[in-house]
Amino acid sequence: MSWTQTAAFTAATRSALNALTPFDAPRGTVLFRPGDAVQGFVIVLSGQIDVFLTGPTGREILLYAVEPGQSCVQTTLGLLGDERYSGEAITRDDARLVLIPRGLFLRLMDEDAGFRSFVFTAFGQRMQGMMHLLERVAFQRIECRLAETLLNHAEDGSLHATHAEIASMIGSAREVVSRRLDALARRGIVGLDRGTVRILDAAALHSLAEADR
Template structure:
């Protein structure tokens, strides 16, 4: 019978020894909205996401959240990697954005695999590098891109067909802004004919226009 390692994205070159050790671990199912860690907690293990998405947030002194990144199949959590390798406590919070099927590699097993399996180590560092690049892009967008452009990009990224099912607060968290600001910008986009706002959703009316707006830099 095929084990979960065969499902895992990025483990195609894993050596047989590491594969055998990982197959002893059993996948777990986590319902949407499950909190996986909070600020100040220590990392207990490395999560391999098989299906679904985990969102990692950072909360500022004002209480405003920003979405740092999402962990999906083949990805990794920067904060967890830093915690396991460097001993740093979490500064952010992770919550399952969808139902998630995942495997938790305990800290001791993770460190042993990092030391003894070049293929596993390559997976971890490759995923870490991709995630760090994504965070640099996030920093660049927040620092240099207008709110309207970030909002347009977020709408296009989250759209299912022509509908984005998200509250104003969820969109604000995704782009690192305040709910009131997002509400005003959505009203402006609606007046421009780019979107139509609905309760708990935004309908895209002009995808090309949103794409042009998303590409605008300050």
């Protein structure tokens, strides 16, 4: 089933969108960088895109991940407000995407209430997620954010990520994350291998994750 069948688009909108040709973006593809102009509205058909913000010191924070059915708030802002990108987007794994060109996107926003609802609903959900991120970074201790991230992103009891990647997920620095993970390892809560964090005591992590709530 085409992705357009799940939204309340007009027949004309659905026809125009179905005529667009999807393209593949292999893992690690950089889709945009700070300062780039927004070319169009990207729909993720499969895979995942990570959007990062990089500070003057080179420290990164993962703003959000774009999965099938979700939107990139920076792209929406760029198209509606004529702003350039301030972040960087990289495919986490092999992705299949559709690009709605700027002209077509703006025309559909004007002509189709269903398309406008689709865009603004996704935009609102993404903004809510970013507010939650801001709240966590501002008010949660690093240990709590780290524990929550390990629990949420682990597969089969392990998170396969470098300390730098984990740092970007929680809005901290790699050195800080390394120290916190070493402390958790000494307490027997996690085990550390190269590029992998193994959860040994999930109950203790849950307690840490809930400590600031």
